[in-house]
Amino acid sequence: MAAESKSGELGSNLISFELPGIDGKVHSSGEYDKYDVLVIIFMCNHCPYVKAVMGRLVRLQKDLERSGVCLVGINPNDDSTYPEDSFEKMIEFASGYEMNFPYLKDESQDVAKAYEAVCTPDIYVYDKGRQLRYRGRIDDNWKEESLVTTHDLRNAIGSLLKGKEVPSPQFHSIGCSIKWKQS
Numbered sequence: 001m002a003a004e005s006k007s008g009e010l011g012s013n014l015i016s017f018e019l020p021g022i023d024g025k026v027h028s029s030g031e032y033d034k035y036d037v038l039v040i041i042f043m044c045n046h047c048p049y050v051k052a053v054m055g056r057l058v059r060l061q062k063d064l065e066r067s068g069v070c071l072v073g074i075n076p077n078d079d080s081t082y083p084e085d086s087f088e089k090m091i092e093f094a095s096g097y098e099m100n101f102p103y104l105k106d107e108s109q110d111v112a113k114a115y116e117a118v119c120t121p122d123i124y125v126y127d128k129g130r131q132l133r134y135r136g137r138i139d140d141n142w143k144e145e146s147l148v149t150t151h152d153l154r155n156a157i158g159s160l161l162k163g164k165e166v167p168s169p170q171f172h173s174i175g176c177s178i179k180w181k182q183s
Helices: 048-067 087-096 110-115 152-161
Strands: 002-004 018-020 026-028 037-042 069-075 103-105 122-126 132-135 174-177
Touching: 018 103, 037 048, 037 110, 037 152, 048 069, 048 152, 048 174, 087 103, 122 152, 132 152
Parallel strands: 037 069, 069 103
Antiparallel strands: 002 174, 018 026, 037 122, 122 132
């Protein structure tokens, strides 16, 4: 089921987290303090929206890693109802797409809830002071990369790296709804 991200509380502070990564380490938000721009992406393995943009995200990290930018993927989905989003499948997914950024599992879903994440992908961009400056889409055509005319995420990051405000308007990300655990 498709869902649309919220606008986000621009200017709000980064919400801290401590989550296990597919690299066997526990990652905390503080370990990314050295980066000028931090991009948090709520994502998963099975979502066609995520699969369609993974190559773009990998290229973005490769292009901007020397500029002080770090992407971090967080999978909040309930893998008891969506086994393809299990930790083991995350490792396979990351290998298949040659992911070059951390991929973490939010098993409790507490982090996704704290961020008020809605869909996969749901993207949050934080400046050096760790204030939210962008919450929106990657570009204007998630399905057909060859038809992309505006690179919203890349442009937002570029603005922050130049010390400028992120251009408006910011368009919502669209993706699969997060698969919440049933209470």
